[in-house]
Amino acid sequence: MRSSIIGSLLGLGSTAYAASAINQQCQGDICYSMNIPDSSTSSTGTIYFQISGPTSYSWIGMGVNNNQMAGANIFTVYQAANGQNVTLSPRKGSGHVMPSPDNSLQATLMDGSGVSNGKMIANIKCGSCTIANTKFIFAANSGSAIKSDSASATISQHQNTYGTLSFDTAAAKGGSDTNPFSSTTSGSGSSGTGTSAGAGSTATACVGNSGSGSGSGSGSGTGSPSSTSSGNPFFGGSRPTGFPFGSGNKHRRATTSDCNNSGPALSQNGYAEKLQMKTMAHGIMAGLCFAILFPFGAISIRLFSFPGLVWFHAGIQIITQIIFIAAFALGVSLAKELQLTSSYHPIIGIVVFVLLLIQPMLGMAHHRAFKRVGSRTAVSHGHIWLGRIIIVLGIINGGLGFLLANNAPNGQIAYAVVAAIFFAGYVGATIIGERRRARSLPPKYEESPRGSGTASPRDVYAHQTQHPIPPLPQNYEMTRRES
Known part of the structure; x- marks a missing residue:
């Protein structure tokens, strides 16, 4: 009897040891x-890994063996088709793009995985x-x-919820080669590729601290993908919904560890803030150039x-071009970093x-x-029309940039209003300028009753009599309108 009691106590001690050999890091919920x-x-x-979080998330992921996406083995978890199971999608990171499904990862969902009480739980082997x-x-x-x-x-x-975390491998070492999370979660359901049933699952408490749970169930599956992503370097071959930052995510600066906020902390290493500052600087400078300065x-x-x-006109345009060069450099850096070089916004930006x-x-x-001929030439028309094309392309591309960045509506509205005002002023100034120029030119001979050809001396004299030319200033070459 005594030996059986001692054996039972030893068995309980072994179970407790296995449960305590779990290191957990939390990012908000x-x-x-x-x-x-x-x-x-x-x-x-x-x-063994466990990923758990609310169903308010479209997906939750964790990358192993790297502190950046490139080269990381990534476990992505999302709800299965029936809303009760979870799907495990092993993927390989290649940069700041959607990671590609990876058949080589030997990843399997274990008992206790599923969806219950508004929470997704994936126990992964x-x-x-x-x-x-x-x-x-x-x-x-x-x-x-x-x-x-x-x-x-x-x-x-992803938007704001991402970063790096540090596991204490020493604290995670221990226990038998069995599912260490089965005693803290429960679930029932059928097996299937990449999914595990989760009816009856409960939220996990702080494993290794004071949390506990009970239950039983079955459900397993393998995360073997059937196809790979192709096409554009966007998520699924299309434009991403936004850069890795956005507005109002409540987990942006949360840094917690375990459930008592002790131990190694989670960190985003300031990446989101740096990326946001670069994007804001790019957008502000480029928007200022094409919505205000170039039209002005x-x-x-x-x-x-x-x-x-x-020279006033030339000075404004040159200063504006210098500002745009800085904005363009930031844009190239962002496009490379986020692998968006095949997107329409950076492509149009390069053309501009x-x-x-x-x-x-x-x-x-x-x-x-x-200065030499006193009138417009083919080069003049090329300069004028190229400027018009650049302004129109730049304003349109600014709007496309706001869409690509998934910017807040207020920013998009402000840009649209300012750009519309200055563009309307630019169009109006162009019309007024052309009318002024037409009134100041002598009539063409084909417009006179004498027929076609160049204006006759009599027509020129009549025009000059009706529109006398004022005395030329000393700096005549500097003040003539070259529009």
């Missing part, structure tokens, strides 16, 4: 747990995972449920009249940038030709 059985090492053997370092990555995206049984379902890009420079040469107007390199040269050629 999302928790990630890890267990390394005694029979495994950091380089070989089985490793990985037979091919190695712990090269203690840095992991996490991400989640709020939104409607994906509800797919496919391990290669398209997922939207074009308006000035049409409507203003003062000594040095030509190249055209802007040509425009000053045409402007200088136009100025020299106008």
Whole structure:
């Protein structure tokens, strides 16, 4: 009797030890747990993970063996088609794009996985995972449920909820090579590829601290994807819903660990803030150039009249072009970092940038030709129309940039209003300028009763009599309108 009691106590002690050998890190209401059985090492053997979080998230993911997306083995979890199971989608990270499904990861859903009480729980057994370092990555995206049984379902890009976390591998080491989470969750359901039933599952408490749970159930599956993503380097071959930041996510700066906020902390390493600052700087500078400064420079040469107007116009456009070069450099950096180089916004931006390199040269050629012949030439028309094309493309591309960045509606409205006002002023100035120019020119001979050809001396004399030419100022070459 005594020996059986001692054996039972030893068995309970062994179970407690296995349960305590789980290290858990929480990001707000999302928790990630890890267990390394005694029979495994950091380089070989089985490793167990648990991912749990509210169903208000479209998907939740964790990346192993890297502190960045490129090269990380990523476990993505989302609701299955019936809304009661969860789908495990093992993927391979290649950068800041949707990770591709990966058949090589030996990942299986274990008992206790599923959806219950507004919570997704995935107990994962990985037979091919190695712990090269203690840095992991996490991400989640709020939104409607994906509800797919496919391990290669398209997922939207995460917003603010992402970053790095550090597991204490020493605290996670211990226990037998069995599901360490089965005693803390419960579930029932059928097995299937990439899904596990979860009826009756309960939310996990702080495993290894004071939390406990009970229940039983069955449900297993493998996360073997059936196809891979192709096409555009966007999520699912289409434009992502936004950059990795946005507005109002409540988990943006949360840094907690375990359930008592002790131990290694989760961190985003300031990446979201840096990315947001770069994007804001790019948008503000480029928007300022095309919504205000470039149109204003074009308006000035049409409507203003003062000594040095030509150089005033040229100065505004050159300063604006310098600002845009800085905005363009930030845009190229963002496009490479987020792998958006095949998107329409950066492509149009590159086209506009190249055209802007040509425009000053045409402007200088136009100025020299106008001084020589006193009227517009083919180069003049090229300079004028290229400027119009650049302004229109730039304003449109600014709006496309707001859409690509999934910016707040207030920012889009403000940009649209300002751009519309200045563009309307630009169009009005162009019309007024052309009418002024038409009135100041002598009539064409075909408009006179003498027939076609150049204007006759009599017509020219009559025009000059009706429109006397004022005395030329001393700085005549500097004040002539070259619009």
